[in-house]
Amino acid sequence: MAVAVRKRGFPRRNRPGAGREALVGYGFVLVPMAVFLLFFIYPMLYALYISRFDWGILGPAGNVGWKNYSHLWHDTLFRRSIKNTLEYTLWVVPAQMALGLLLAVVVNQRIRFRTFFRGAFYFPALASSAAITAIALYLLNVNGLFNKVLGLHKTWFFDTKTALPAITGLNAWTTAGTMMLFYLAALQAIPTDVYEAAAIDGAGPWRTFWKITFPLLKPGHFFVAVVSIIGAMKVFDQNYIISRGSGGPAYATYVVVLYIYNTAIKDIQLGLAAAAGVVLFVVIFLFTIIQWAFFGRQEAA
C-alpha cells in the first residue's frame, strides 16, 4: 500500500550531498513524527492492549482476554448507547444531506449577495459546540423562543421522547453549512453544457434539478453521506452538555462516545471503555476505508 509520492528533479544515482539531504530530512520530520507516533500510533495500540485487561483505578488487574468485549455485548447500557447512536445517525444523515444540498443549490445560483448568503448559511458551522449548545438550551427551554413561536410548552431536551430528535435537529442545523461546502464542490464538477442542452430542450428549473443535477451529483451524495455518517457516530459534545454528562433523560441521549467517556472517567473501568473505543473505531474505520478508496484518487482532478 505504497503512497504515491512523485519523484522528480535530480537523477537518483551518485547525487552529491544525498547523505546530508537525508540527515536534514530526518531532522525536519523528527518532531512531527515523534508526535504522531507518541500521541496517535502508540495510543491506538495501547487502546487495544488496555481493552484486554481488567483495568481499574489501581491499574491493570489481570489479562482477561476478550472478556471486556463479551461484556459489552451483554451490557444493556452499551446496547442502549448503540441504539441511540444508530437512531441519531439514521435521522441526522439524511437531514444534513438534504439541508446541505438545498443550501448549496441556492448559493450556486447566479444571484446577488452570494457572499452574504454563503456566509449566513455557513455561520452556524463556525460556532463552537459548547456555545451553540448553550444557545440551543436557551431557545428550546420551556419559555424559550422556539416554544413561543410554535405556541407549545415542551421541554425539548428534557423529555425522553423529544430529547434525541431535538439534538438531531440542532446538529443538522449546525453542520448543514459544512455539507453545503462539499456539495458546492460537487456541483461545480458538473459540466455546463449538460444544462445548456436541457435549457434548449425546454426543461424548467425543477425538472432540470431532478433529472440532471440530482443524478449527476451521485459521487457528491456518496461523499457527503460517508462524512456525515462518520461525524454522526462521534456525536458527544451536545449530548454531554445538555444532559450534564448523564445521557439523560433516562438514557434517551446516551450515545457510544458518552459511554466510553463515562466508563473511563466516572466509573474508571479503563479496560471496558477501551474495548468500546475499539468497537467504535472498527466501525468508523470501515467507513473511512470506503471513503478513501472511492475518493482518494479524485484529488488529482
Next chain:
Amino acid sequence: MAFEPPAPPLAAVEELASGGPVAAGTTVAAGIPGRARSERVQRLIAYTAMFAIAVLFFVPFLWSLSTSLKPLPETAHFSLLPHTWTIAGYREALTQYNFGRYMANSAIVSAAVTFTSVFLASLGGYAFARLRFPGRNILFFIVLGTLMIPDQLRLVPLYRMLTIFPLTHWNLIDTYQGYWAIRMVSAGALFLMRQYFLTIPRDLEEAAKLDGAGYFKTFWRVMLPLAGPALAAVAILEFQGTWNDFFWANLILQSPPHWTIQVGVAQFSFTYGTLWNDLMAASMIALAPVVLVYLFFQRYFVAGVASAGVKG
C-alpha cells in the same frame, strides 16, 4: 492499493470563497425568448426563500445576542430588542463568573497550538514534499494513517498516558502542557502543507542552492514566504479547532483555573442554567474570536475548513 485521503478541490473552493466566476451548474438558463417574465417571478421566489433561510439561520444568534444585552428579568419577555440595554451580562460573566480567566486560558492554548502546528507542519510538509531520505514513503504513510485514528479511540489511552506519562511518570492531566502536547501538530495540517509545497516550482529553491544557501535557510527564506496562503489556512484551521474544542479541553483541563472558555460555558450552563443573560454573554464571548477571524480571512477559512474534511 494506493490511496490518499480525499482532499476537496481547493481551487474550486477558493474561487468560490473569493467570489469568483459563477459556478457551472446554475439552473438559470438565460437567453430563451419568452422566458424573461417567468424567470423574473422565479427569481423573486428564489430571493424570498433565500432571505427566509438566511433569517432562520441567523435568528438564534441575534436572539441570543439581544438576550446577552438584557437585564435578567427582561430575559423572560418576548421582545427582539432589549428595553433597557445593558452590558451587565458581560460584566458579570467576565468578572463574577471568571470568564475573563477562561478566555485567557483559551487564548494561551490556542496560540501555543497554532504556533507549533504551523511551524512543525510546514517543516515536516517541506521535508515530505522536497527532501529525499530512506523510509520517506513509509513515514508519510504513517502520517496519513494517523488521519484514520478517531479521537474517540485515543480518549482512554491518552487519558491514561497523561495521568502517568510513559517513562517520566509526569502527571499532565489538568496542565496546559498536556493539552498542548497532544495537539502540537496534526497530520491534516502537515498534509495540507506538503500538498502546497508540491505545487511550488523548484527553480527558486535551486537558485537559492546555487547561492550557497543551506537546507534550512532555503526552507525558511525561500519556501515559507511562498507558502503564505497554505500557512494562513493551517493557522486558521488550528486556531478555530483549538478555540472551539470541547472534547479534549473537558477531558484534560479539569480544574476551574484551567478551564477554557468552552468548558466554562458548559459548566456555567450546568450550575447557573437559567441566568440566561450571563450565559448568552459568555456564549457570545466564546463565539466572537472565530467569527472575527472568519469575517477577516474568509477566503483562507473556507479553504482550510474544506480541507478539514481530510480529518474525517
